[in-house]
Amino acid sequence: MSAYAPLLPILLLTGISLVAMLMSAMVRDAAKVGWFTAAGLTGVLALSVQQGFRAVDRATTLAGMVTVDGFSYFFYVLFALIGIVVAVMAIPHLQREQALRGEFHTLMLFSLLGMFVMVSSDDLMTLFLGLETMSLSVYTLVGWRRHQLRSNEAVLKYFFLGSLAAAVFLYGIALIYGTAGTTNLLLISQALGAPVLAVHPMFTLGALLVLAGVAFKVAAFPFHMWAPDVYEGAPAPVTAFMATAVKAAAFALALRFGVAVFGFGQLHDIGQVVLWNLAVLTMFAGNFFALAQQNVKRMLAYSGIAHTGYLLVGLAALPVLDQAGGVAAPDAGAAVLFYLVAYAFTNLGALACVAFLAGKEERLEDVADYAGLGWRYPLVGLGMAVCMFSLIGFPLTAGFLGKYLLFAAALKANMLPLVVVAIVNSILSVYYYLRVVITLFMEPAGTEEAAAPVPGPTKAVIAYAIVAVVWAGCGTFNLTTAVPGAVPLIDRAGASFKALLSKAVPAGVGG
Numbered sequence: 374m375s376a377y378a379p380l381l382p383i384l385l386l387t388g389i390s391l392v393a394m395l396m397s398a399m400v401r402d403a404a405k406v407g408w409f410t411a412a413g414l415t416g417v418l419a420l421s422v423q424q425g426f427r428a429v430d431r432a433t434t435l436a437g438m439v440t441v442d443g444f445s446y447f448f449y450v451l452f453a454l455i456g457i458v459v460a461v462m463a464i465p466h467l468q469r470e471q472a473l474r475g476e477f478h479t480l481m482l483f484s485l486l487g488m489f490v491m492v493s494s495d496d497l498m499t500l501f502l503g504l505e506t507m508s509l510s511v512y513t514l515v516g517w518r519r520h521q522l523r524s525n526e527a528v529l530k531y532f533f534l535g536s537l538a539a540a541v542f543l544y545g546i547a548l549i550y551g552t553a554g555t556t557n558l559l560l561i562s563q564a565l566g567a568p569v570l571a572v573h574p575m576f577t578l579g580a581l582l583v584l585a586g587v588a589f590k591v592a593a594f595p596f597h598m599w600a601p602d603v604y605e606g607a608p609a610p611v612t613a614f615m616a617t618a619v620k621a622a623a624f625a626l627a628l629r630f631g632v633a634v635f636g637f638g639q640l641h642d643i644g645q646v647v648l649w650n651l652a653v654l655t656m657f658a659g660n661f662f663a664l665a666q667q668n669v670k671r672m673l674a675y676s677g678i679a680h681t682g683y684l685l686v687g688l689a690a691l692p693v694l695d696q697a698g699g700v701a702a703p704d705a706g707a708a709v710l711f712y713l714v715a716y717a718f719t720n721l722g723a724l725a726c727v728a729f730l731a732g733k734e735e736r737l738e739d740v741a742d743y744a745g746l747g748w749r750y751p752l753v754g755l756g757m758a759v760c761m762f763s764l765i766g767f768p769l770t771a772g773f774l775g776k777y778l779l780f781a782a783a784l785k786a787n788m789l790p791l792v793v794v795a796i797v798n799s800i801l802s803v804y805y806y807l808r809v810v811i812t813l814f815m816e817p818a819g820t821e822e823a824a825a826p827v828p829g830p831t832k833a834v835i836a837y838a839i840v841a842v843v844w845a846g847c848g849t850f851n852l853t854t855a856v857p858g859a860v861p862l863i864d865r866a867g868a869s870f871k872a873l874l875s876k877a878v879p880a881g882v883g884g
Contacts, residue, residue, distance in 0.1 A: 397475030527606025542586025548579025722838025745818025
């Protein structure tokens with residue numbers, strides 16, 4: 374096999390992005406670019422699944438800057454799935470808004486390309502290039518409706534704050550390079566075997582600055598204030614893309630960087646304290662602000678901040694690595710990966726419902742506007758209800774199993790107080806999630822129609838989300854003998870995280 378064979382998913386996605394860019398300039402019907410995007414990402418998905426199941430060892434190429442392993446393939450598949458769903462969801466939505474242009478899907482493809490590079494980077498410079506490729510495309514997508522004031526406000530806030538976060542991130546890289554003498558994550562983890570570097574204040578400061586840059590991307594407290602305005606001002610498909618793919622990519626970055634840098638000794642203890650406090654503050658900030666929201670997209674933005682807090686619980690529970698090659702049962706890492714998948718399924722379905730119910734120009738976004746619409750549009754109402762129950766963490770939904778795995782991993786790491794805080798916050802969230810369901814089905818319908826009949830692509834996305842959320846929440850229960858529950862997904866998440874650990878531990882580093 375060629376040394377560059379593991380890069381085939383990235384190369385294929387690059388080719389699809391370039392073809393879509395040419396189609397945007399040459400094809401009149403922009404919907405064709407959208408369907409081409411979905412078809413192309415299906416090919417990337419199939420190739421990633423085929424290579425991921427066949428891969429045994431990690432493959433490092435481009436002078437050690439890019440590593441393709443089970444961890445990379447896990448996120449290749451997740452990003453491709455999200456891209457397909459968002460591409461299909463965006464076609465009827467943007468047609469209704471008279472804003473469907475081929476460049477939308479081209480930008481989304483280039484953003485996905487940046488994510489693919491991020492999750493495959495074993496060097497801080499290629500990681501930063503992937504991060505900025507993703508971010509610059511998303512900035513443009515947020516301001517897609519350039520004639521709307523709130524869209525312009527959203528993109529300006531996101532761009533300026535995102536640029537500041539990128540500068541902090543890059544300064545952290547500079548400090549790490551200045552003390553470690555390299556930007557390669559494997560070499561950095563090997564250098565951490567020297568006690569002098571492990572406690573060097575400039576190296577520690579650099580690592581924390583990089584962590585702060587990541588905290589902005591995942592909207593963790595106190596870097597979260599951009600999220601509600603950006604989620605509200607962006608078109609609903611872009612909000613769905615940011616809430617799922619962008620957040621998953623940022624957590625993948627946090628895992629790859631954190632395992633290499635915060636996985637050992639004193640730095641592990643420092644990172645654990647920082648993440649513990651970030652998790653508590655982020656959960657409370659997200660839930661308390663969400664309680665007061667009337668706009669559904671803003672409510673989902675604040676709830677997304679709370680879910681970032683739950684994921685930070687998983688990161689805080691990552692155990693210290695030992696010289697034998699990591700931990701025998703990386704429960705916390707597998708739980709984080711599973712939760713990212715569950716959260717992606719749930720938010721794609723919820724925001725597909727929001728995109729439809731909001732009507733033209735997304736005027737109907739308040740909870741009160743949903744009165745009685747669950748009966749008028751049964752599939753949309755069912756999809757919204759299932760997704761709200763999953764976000765609560767109701768049994769037999771993906772959200773329940775995801776929270777169970779995260780909290781169980783934290784308990785195993787002796788973090789009972791943090792788990793209690795997380796459970797209290799989950800209880801707080803019941804109010805604002807159930808309020809949406811109650812309004813949909815128990816409030817009298819208004820006189821104004823929310824939207825036209827549900828388009829076929831929107832029906833397909835909502836149905837897909839319902840099935841995915843229920844399937845991923847069934848745990849060890851088998852729906853039939855041919856269709857197992859979430860066990861294969863949990864096993865794949867565990868194997869993917871073990872692949873990340875496989876070469877992260879430097880020789881001579883003790884627990």
